[in-house]
Amino acid sequence: MKERILVVDDEAVIAKALVKHLSREGYEVDSASDGPEAIEKHKEKTFDLMLTDLKLPSFSGIDLIRESKTINPDLSCIVMTGYGSITTAVEAMKNGAFHYVTKPFELDDVSQLIATALEHVRLQEQNRILQRQIKTRYGFENIIGTSDEIKEVLRLVNQVADTDSTVLILGESGTGKELVAKAIHYNSRRSIKSMVPVNCGAIPENLLESELFGHMKGSFTGAINSKIGRFEMANGGTIFLDEIGDMSLRLQVKILRVLQEKKFEPVGSTKTTEVDVRIIAATNQDLEKLAEKGQFREDLFYRLNVIPITIPPLRHRICDIPLLVEHFLKIFSESNKLPPPRLDDDMLETLMKYKWPGNVRELENTIERLTVLKPGKTITLDDLPEKFLEVNTVMMRHSAFPIPDDGISLKNVVDDFENTLILKALDKTGWNKNKAANLLKLNRTTLVEKIKKKQLEKHVN
Ligand SMILES: Nc1ncnc2c1ncn2[C@@H]1O[C@H](COP(=O)(O)OP(=O)(O)OP(=O)(O)O)[C@@H](O)[C@H]1O
Ligand SMILES: [Mg+2]
Known part of the structure; x- marks a missing residue:
């Protein structure tokens, strides 16, 4: 689709020349000779860009920009100004004009400026689309569940998202700690910057310090170049310290300082770096117990524990299981372009009775396997791994065979x-x-x- 430009100038010669030139460049161009006429045109169709003279007969170019933007907020504006009225041109930019050209101008210079302005609009639009996609991908709607436990988690996430408070996410492995961290970040004002994850348990202690805080060239054997750390990368955004319970006591001191003062020194540097980073930490360990045993600093625990969010294990919110099953069936059948397998009520009951030690991740993997191996088929107990058979044995023990007081054979x-x-x-x-x-x-x-x-x-x- 051709991009639409509206040229506004009371000097007919200039307007005509611009219309001709820009049409030849492939734009759909229209013109108006004063403010009211331009406003009328804006009401008729949506323009991508307006090129307007600053001095117009009835009302000024600045007023025109302001008014046009109330009709079309995405309109990009460039002003044309006579020599000597640069201050007014700057004033126009403060009121939302993208740039200005001084008269007399070369037509090619104007085209160049228009191309840049439109590119800018396109990038902004793309950015908005991406932001929206990220928001839906990591939005609250992706945290599935209607149990009171999940509702409480969602309530807290909603309440803390747009603050800068430190959040500590607690829960067994696979309960959705990272999912919750992402929902918090992507629903905060920091979402235009990154959420930088660090798995403190997976990086060897001697590397973790430089990974977190960066290092200077030559600060240790192998440090061939200086490198910035994850805290610096997360500046303006969020750092997600996963498995924080695995962090050494020595590094815990440094984290405590960042939490208190937002300052640290990269490895091998004497210069202090300041960052503006929100911290979200997660662990599947009991930090209070670790603190009692001297394996976790108590002061760091209290600093992190400002807003604790505990995600209960799946076996404590079994009413979420059918919803999660449905959710993952949809996801995996769509992504693999396969018909979903069918699970009858008995099957769902078995899934609800199982203890799910690996929580939602284990359920997710189970459904993925069934979708890929049994597309469109009705799932029976035989299709499930053996661990599910125990569920039924246990069920029988509890329900099907009560032993009467006078005994049985x-x-x-x-x-x-x-x-x-x-x-x-x-x-x-x-x-x-x-x-x-x-x-x-x-x-x-x-x-x-x-x-x-x-x-x-x-x-x-
Ligand atoms: N309530 C939920 N709704 C939808 N998907 C979920 C939910 N909880 C967890 N998941 C999914 O389960 C998987 C595991 O979640 P996640 O990685 O966030 O867990 P975790 O607590 O960080 O696990 P670990 O301790 O093993 O790192 C992910 O694919 C995630 O999208
Ligand atoms: Mg995790």
Whole structure:
């Protein structure tokens, strides 16, 4: 689509020359000879750029810019000014003009300026789109769950996001600590800058210091060049100190100082660096306990613990499981372009009973595997890893077989149960003994013997 330019000048010769020149350059150009006419044109269609004379008969170019922008806030403006009125041109820029040209001008200079202004608008627009994408990607809506526990997490995230307070995110592995950290950062005014993550547990202690604070050339063997650290990279944004419980006591002192004074010295430097960084820390350890054992500085703990957000393990918010299952089914079937597998209520119940030691990450991986391996299929217990079978055994222990006060005959109950399972497998496979034996993980001969011995043939229906 052609970009639209409105030329406003009461000197008809200039306006005409500009319209002709800019049309030839490929723009869609229109013109107006004074303010009111220009306003009318803005009401008729959306222009990308307005090139206006500063001195117009009825109202000034500055007023025109102001008024035009109320109609079209994204309008880019360039003013034309006579020699000697630069101060007014500067005034116009303060009121939202992108730049100015002094008359008389070369047409090519004007084209150049227009191209730059439009490029600027395009970049701004792109930036806005990216910002919006990031916001939706890391927005609150991506934290799935309706349990009271997750609602409380979301409430806190919402409340602290746009402040500069230090946040400490606590939770078992895979509960969504990084997800929450991102939601906080990308919903804060710091979101135009980066959130820089540091996994304190994964970087060896001797490297972590220079990773965090940077180092000077020659400050240690191997420091061939100076390097800036993650705190510096996060300037204006957020640093995410993940697994902070794994940090050595020596480095904890330096972190404490950054928290208190926003200052540090890069390794090998005597010069102090100042940064404006928000700190979000996370851990799956109990920092208070570590502090009691002398493995974590108590003063740092209190400094970090200004706003603690605890994400409960998945097994404590099982009502979120069906929603998460649905969410991940959608994500993985869409990204792999596969039909989602079907999970019936029994299956969901099994997933809700399982303890999920790896929390949401484990659930996410389970659903990804099912989507890829069983697209469009109905999932049965056999499709799940063995650890889920234990769930059912435990379920049976608790519910299906209450032992009455006068006792039961173990042999009879076990026999009955065995019969039921064999018949179920036979029914399911249309009495195909090979398939039934497979389902029961028996060899065919054993199954056939059992059917005979237990006289199960009479149950064929
Ligand atoms: N409530 C949730 N809604 C949607 N996705 C979630 C939720 N919680 C966690 N996830 C997803 O689960 C995965 C693990 O989350 P994340 O990496 O944030 O956990 P973590 O607590 O940082 O884990 P670790 O301690 O292992 O680093 C991610 O892919 C994340 O997007
Ligand atoms: Mg993490």
